[in-house]
Amino acid sequence: MADFSLEVPVSFGHCDPAGIVFYPNYFRWFDRCFHALLQDRAGGHRAICAQLGAKGLGLMDVGARFPAPATEGDLMRLDLTLAEWGGKTLRLTYSGFVGDRTVVEGYELRGLFLERDGRMRAGDIAPLRALLEAR
Amino acid sequence: MADFSLEVPVSFGHCDPAGIVFYPNYFRWFDRCFHALLQDRAGGHRAICAQLGAKGLGLMDVGARFPAPATEGDLMRLDLTLAEWGGKTLRLTYSGFVGDRTVVEGYELRGLFLERDGRMRAGDIAPLRALLEAR
Amino acid sequence: MADFSLEVPVSFGHCDPAGIVFYPNYFRWFDRCFHALLQDRAGGHRAICAQLGAKGLGLMDVGARFPAPATEGDLMRLDLTLAEWGGKTLRLTYSGFVGDRTVVEGYELRGLFLERDGRMRAGDIAPLRALLEAR
Amino acid sequence: MADFSLEVPVSFGHCDPAGIVFYPNYFRWFDRCFHALLQDRAGGHRAICAQLGAKGLGLMDVGARFPAPATEGDLMRLDLTLAEWGGKTLRLTYSGFVGDRTVVEGYELRGLFLERDGRMRAGDIAPLRALLEAR
Structure with a gap:
């Protein structure tokens, strides 16, 4: 359940000259899906x-594999799952489908970056979890 | 009426480091809107x-002007109009709104490209017009 | 002289499924060329x-026209000219060539945006001109 | 040795509103680097x-990790290695550096896709290897 x-x-x-999705676009969609979730749950x-x-x-x-190609005119449904909360990380998994065909499966590992003493570092992820699971 | x-x-x-839409994206959206129209009207x-x-x-x-910026979280409505059919050209106009604020106004001039004797040239646009106005 | x-x-x-440059990329290159000029002249x-x-x-x-297509493997030279300084605007013109074939000609009209009383507005462009013509 | x-x-x-490279761009650069290698070695x-x-x-x-951010004005050197030839796969590894700081490390697994009986499938990779190692 996504x-x-x-x-x-x-x-x-x-799409590229081979007529299939140019692969970096899948990552733009992963990122967009994550930000749409943030919008939906916490503004x-x-x-x-x-x-x-x-x-x-x-x-x-981040990573992804591509079991089948997608092409112009396809309607892809992209599912995001909040798969695993670590101490300083959130693992998201993504699956993209065109009809019942899987076209992409991937994940992102994200952190909550804070600036401390002029340096960026990953902080405790619990406050983000609280926000996203609040509703 | 769009x-x-x-x-x-x-x-x-x-969005870019200034926090507003990186402008080439507007043209990706113009192009996507045109192709969505093609899908909707003629497959x-x-x-x-x-x-x-x-x-x-x-x-x-192609051209566009940007009366106001759009940013993360905005929902833009992009309107396309089949503005003018020439002998070998179709002029499309686009307007993008966030609420009642205009964020982009632009146009595309497109042709129907055919290969003749190994060269690409713009052909008579009437057959495209017939297809798009058929329904 | 550029x-x-x-x-x-x-x-x-x-490139797109037609095998030629997907046109929004030209605007990414215009913008990149402008920022490379800024880097070169003023940090x-x-x-x-x-x-x-x-x-x-x-x-x-912004606007552009595309007299001829460019494709995979082409090496495009993109020339930028600081074409015209207005009171609050800078007009840049761009020409892209593959060999001696012109593939794109366009322009950008840019301003120097300042925040005043919580609103963005275009300010006097003269300080930018002084910086870019300093060397 | 790359x-x-x-x-x-x-x-x-x-770059994105956080002022660092929007991550899908790294994959555009991986892909561009691979195609530049193809151009260089085999046309x-x-x-x-x-x-x-x-x-x-x-x-x-495909996958990547991002040990440090890159930002506007950085010059990244992206190294590609033909890391491993399988029966039907080529594994490429990539490392991106800004000065001596690693900003990205990743890989691509690619195949040589052929159309057989109307379906695409990965074929024997040996002919590609022969071409790329010919010089």
């Missing part, structure tokens, strides 16, 4: 950072 | 090209 | 804004 | 596909 879903109509301009990235005194909910690690 | 409209939720990743760019023996509905000229 | 030039190797991922956008108390060198108006 | 390197000047437009993706009867050198799996 925590959030986004519909992505695949357009001509998302968006900017509001959350202000509330938590953070610089950003930055990315530490 | 011929087609697209809702564009402005996301964190669409999409690929189907239309196959039917008309064309290589593409390519861009000749 | 004021600045950038070499842009056109890559597979810049970059961030340093200039800090020095002039500005929020950004934002875009008001 | 098999290929690309210099990437990080521009304003590559580019299109020529290679024509020679090998392939549809594309497509992506199966």
Whole structure:
């Protein structure tokens, strides 16, 4: 059961000369899906950072595999799951489907970045968890 | 009265370090809006090209102005109008609104490109007009 | 005679299913060329804004036409000219060439945006001119 | 020792409202680096596909981690290594540096995709290896 879903109509301009989605676009969609979740649950990235005194909910690690291609005219449903909360990390998983065909499966590992003594470091993730699970 | 409209939720990743939409994204949205119209009215760019023996509905000229900025969390409504059919050109106009604030106004001039004797040239636009106005 | 030039190797991922450059990329290259000029002449956008108390060198108006397509493997030379200084505007013109073939011609109209009483407005452009013509 | 390197000047437009590189851009640079290698060693993706009867050198799996941020004005050197040839796969590794600071480390797993009986499948990778190691 996904925590959030986004519909992505695949357009001509998302595709490359082979006629399939140019892969960096999938990561733009992962990021957009995460920010749409933030908007939906806690007023968006900017509001959350202000509330938590953070610089950003930055990315530490990311990956994806592509079992099948998607192309112009496809309607992809992208599912996000808040998969695992660590001490300083949140692991999100993503699955993209066109009909019942899986076109992408991936993850993002994110932290809550704070500025301390002029340096950025990942802080305790619990306050973000509290915000996102509040409703 | 617009011929087609697209809702564009402005996301964190669409914005630049000044916190406003990085302007080339507006053109990605113009192009996406045009292709969504093609999909809606005549089965999409690929189907239309196959039917008309064309290589593409390519861009000749484009422009935009930006009366006000849009930012993370804004929901933009982008209106497209089939503004003017020439002999070999279609002029599309676009207006983007966040609430009642205009954030972009622009146009695209497009042609129906055919390959003749190994060269690409703009052909008669009437067959495209017939397709798009058919319904 | 151009004021600045950038070499842009056109890559597979810049092109669309028709095999030619997806047009919003040209505007990413215009913007990149402008920022490279800022870096070259006055330490970059961030340093200039800090020095002039500005929020950004934002875009008001932009346009381009595409006399010929560019494709994967082409090496485009993009020329920028500081074409015209107004009271509150700078007009930049751009020309892109692959060999001796012109693939894009366009312009950007930019202002120096300041925050005054919580609103952004275009300020006097003369301090920017002084910086860019200093050397 | 890298098999290929690309210099990437990080521009304003590559960065997000947090002022650091919007992460999908790293994958655009991975892909661009790979295609630049293809150009350098064997005439580019299109020529290679024509020679090998392939549809594309497509992506199966990709990942990256980001030990430190990169920002506007940074010059990143991106190193590519042909890390491992499998029966039907090529594993590429990438490392990006700004000065002596590592900003990204990642990989791509690619295959040589052929169309057989109307379906795409990964073929024997040996002919690609022969081409890329020929010189």
